[in-house]
Amino acid sequence: MRIGLPRALLYYNFQPALEQLLRIDDAEVVISSATNKLKLEKGLALCDDEVCLPVKVMMGHVQSLLEQDIQALFIPRVVSLERKRYICPKFLGLPDMVKSNFGTSIPVISPTINLSWSKYKIWREGLRSAGPLVKSPWQLWRALGSAARVQEEYRQQLASALEVPRTGKRVAVLGHAYNIYDEYVNFGMLRNLTQLGVTPLTVENFSRVQINQGARGLSKDLFWSYGRDVVGAAFYCMRSRAVDGIILVASFGCGPDSLITEIIERQFADSEIPLMSIVLDEHSSGTGLTTRIEAFVDMLNWRDVS
Amino acid sequence: MKITFPHLGYCSIPLKALFAELGHDVIVPPPITRKTISLGTRHGPEFACYPLKLGLGNFIEAMEMGADTLVMGGGIGPCRFGYYAQVQTDILKSLGYKFRMLVIEPPLGHAREVLAVARELKGEKSWRALIRAAYMALVKLRACDDIHQASLYLRPRVQDKAGFGRLYTRSLAVIDEAGSIKAIKSARAATLAKMYKIPRTDITPPKVALVGEVYLITEPAANLYIEEKLGNMGVEVVRHVWISEWLKVNIILDFLRLHRKESAEKLAKPYLSCFVGGHGQHSVGETLKAVRDGMDGVIHVYPFTCTPEIVARGIMHKIAAEHQLPLVCFSMDEQSGEAGFQTRLEAFVDILQRRDASKELLPHG
Numbered sequence: 001m002r003i004g005l006p007r008a009l010l011y012y013n014f015q016p017a018l019e020q021l022l023r024i025d026d027a028e029v030v031i032s033s034a035t036n037k038l039k040l041e042k043g044l045a046l047c048d049d050e051v052c053l054p055v056k057v058m059m060g061h062v063q064s065l066l067e068q069d070i071q072a073l074f075i076p077r078v079v080s081l082e083r084k085r086y087i088c089p090k091f092l093g094l095p096d097m098v099k100s101n102f103g104t105s106i107p108v109i110s111p112t113i114n115l116s117w118s119k120y121k122i123w124r125e126g127l128r129s130a131g132p133l134v135k136s137p138w139q140l141w142r143a144l145g146s147a148a149r150v151q152e153e154y155r156q157q158l159a160s161a162l163e164v165p166r167t168g169k170r171v172a173v174l175g176h177a178y179n180i181y182d183e184y185v186n187f188g189m190l191r192n193l194t195q196l197g198v199t200p201l202t203v204e205n206f207s208r209v210q211i212n213q214g215a216r217g218l219s220k221d222l223f224w225s226y227g228r229d230v231v232g233a234a235f236y237c238m239r240s241r242a243v244d245g246i247i248l249v250a251s252f253g254c255g256p257d258s259l260i261t262e263i264i265e266r267q268f269a270d271s272e273i274p275l276m277s278i279v280l281d282e283h284s285s286g287t288g289l290t291t292r293i294e295a296f297v298d299m300l301n302w303r304d305v306s
Numbered sequence: 307m308k309i310t311f312p313h314l315g316y317c318s319i320p321l322k323a324l325f326a327e328l329g330h331d332v333i334v335p336p337p338i339t340r341k342t343i344s345l346g347t348r349h350g351p352e353f354a355c356y357p358l359k360l361g362l363g364n365f366i367e368a369m370e371m372g373a374d375t376l377v378m379g380g381g382i383g384p385c386r387f388g389y390y391a392q393v394q395t396d397i398l399k400s401l402g403y404k405f406r407m408l409v410i411e412p413p414l415g416h417a418r419e420v421l422a423v424a425r426e427l428k429g430e431k432s433w434r435a436l437i438r439a440a441y442m443a444l445v446k447l448r449a450c451d452d453i454h455q456a457s458l459y460l461r462p463r464v465q466d467k468a469g470f471g472r473l474y475t476r477s478l479a480v481i482d483e484a485g486s487i488k489a490i491k492s493a494r495a496a497t498l499a500k501m502y503k504i505p506r507t508d509i510t511p512p513k514v515a516l517v518g519e520v521y522l523i524t525e526p527a528a529n530l531y532i533e534e535k536l537g538n539m540g541v542e543v544v545r546h547v548w549i550s551e552w553l554k555v556n557i558i559l560d561f562l563r564l565h566r567k568e569s570a571e572k573l574a575k576p577y578l579s580c581f582v583g584g585h586g587q588h589s590v591g592e593t594l595k596a597v598r599d600g601m602d603g604v605i606h607v608y609p610f611t612c613t614p615e616i617v618a619r620g621i622m623h624k625i626a627a628e629h630q631l632p633l634v635c636f637s638m639d640e641q642s643g644e645a646g647f648q649t650r651l652e653a654f655v656d657i658l659q660r661r662d663a664s665k666e667l668l669p670h671g
Binding site for chain 1: 353382393395397577580583584618621623637
């Protein structure tokens with residue numbers, strides 16, 4: 001049994017847990033290769049023009065998986081990652097979008113994922129959605145536990161990055177993981193910054209405590225998990241001066257980000273930390289983006305001189 | 307306290323009645339014009355959806371007229387509307403306005419906040435007066451909905467469309483002026499009778515379902531008067547989103563935990579099996595309902611960048627193709643041009659009429 005796992009959207013957030021979870025059985029997991037021009041073009045052809053870039057990329061990955069002789073696709077329906085908070089509505093409809101694009105020729109394993117549920121309920125949902133794929137329920141129970149553990153270790157490991165003493169400039173690159181870690185979509189922004197001698201920090205590099213501390217500055221708690229993380233990290237940076245600059249990355253037409261960018265930009269209007277916001281879509285140009293990043297870093301360096 | 311609120315079609319009529327009954331000065335924002343749109347666009351976030359920008363424009367214009375208390379709806383996501391009040395507050399404060407923002411959150415789970423706002427709004431009046439005012443507002447809303455529903459049926463059928471348009475505007479004005487529940491009820495009956503008396507043609511108009519996001523369906527200035535345009539082109543519009551219905555289902559039944567899944571959502575299940583925020587699932591369900599009820603076409607309106615509706619749109623296209631149902635999607639924002647819109651609408655109506663003609667239901671015309 002070969003199960004396809006698209007390297008897109010929340011894969012970038014839950015890579016360790018996903019790989020752990022899908023390893024439980026003798027099923028073979030096929031993860032699509034990194035995003036490239038061909039995948040994006042396939043995605044563009046499959047999607048409505050108004051769909052946001054990460055979803056177009058996702059569809060391209062699914063298409064490329066289908067060409068690789070797989071027997072099932074793993075596309076969960078992610079509802080919520082914490083109590084009373086949601087993520088973008090597109091994740092709720094994602095399995096349906098995939099089904100409507102690719103027909104029902106291939107089985108789609110789409111468990112409903114709501115991490116505010118108890119482990120028992122999550123396990124039941126896993127058993128229901130995977131059906132005969134799970135040989136022993138006990139094995140899934142154990143796999144759920146180890147996936148959660150691996151994910152938590154990974155998170156803690158990332159969150160300790162701020163404690164490393166700083167060498168050179170530090171810039172927080174804040175946005176959804178699928179925009180930050182997909183090198184094709186953002187033209188290797190993180191690599192670019194490192195080459196310019198700047199240490200990039202992402203949302204994952206901030207601890208829960210730091211993010212909660214930052215998010216306290218909101219007039220009404222945000223109901224999007226990732227949006228709240230971005231705002232929390234940005235506000236924390238503003239107060240603690242943990243970084244020298246902030247780059248906000250959003251995809252064009254992103255609903256939550258349209259408001260989050262506005263909230264952050266307003267708060268930073270009279271802050272001394274420079275802020276640049278970048279909007280990505282399939283028409284973005286790598287050269288233009290590199291120029292903007294270089295200019296931003298130059299500006300950070302010149303501030304020291306003056 | 308000089309109260310104002312954002313426009314939502316004719317909802318200013320019941321809202322004005324509600325606050326006026328409670329003894330407040332009510333400043334109804336001027337009707338949405340180019341000026342409103344450009345104010346909202348200039349000060350609002352670029353990628354926020356059209357309703358935020360229009361609401362912002364309404365608030366600015368109303369505050370220029372002296373309003374100092376803004377009433378706005380809230381929400382708990384995942385639709386971003388739930389955070390609009392906060393963003394609008396930040397923007398208006400940075401523009402230097404002095405005001406208070408009262409946010410009405412959904413009662414389920416926010417009972418305390420809702421009570422606090424209700425206490426604020428009732429002022430020195432009794433709770434009974436508040437309930438009476440709310441009831442009166444509901445009766446007005448119901449009357450407006452009824453008149454509007456009648457206009458959707460009658461406009462494509464009447465001979466004198468211009469005269470009908472004038473009567474429709476006047477009817478809403480009469481409801482607006484009515485000062486008691488008895489007066490509202492008799493005004494409603496009288497205007498409806500008058501509307502039905504206008505001479506009609508004997509053509510059976512094609513029927514089109516108008517589906518999509520509630521603000522865009524309800525606010526004519528945002529949807530470029532789509533219902534009126536279609537009516538004048540001789541197309542009957544059927545819509546399932548009514549504010550009075552919506553209030554009943556989403557606020558009252560939800561609060562009493564009696565919320566039954568509406569049939570549209572049930573229909574949508576095989577195609578879009580869960581709630582995707584906003585009206586996404588509803589739009590899919592309404593499209594299937596249109597297929598079931600033998601409608602001639604479906605028109606989908608939503609604000610540009612509205613994620614729930616975009617999710618729905620992809621699926622709706624598949625349904626429409628499967629059932630050979632004409633479907634046109636309009637994503638609207640401040641850039642929507644009147645002429646282009648008119649052309650697309652006319653082309654769509656042409657398709658409907660030709661399909662009808664080939665079925666020999668309608669004479670060519």
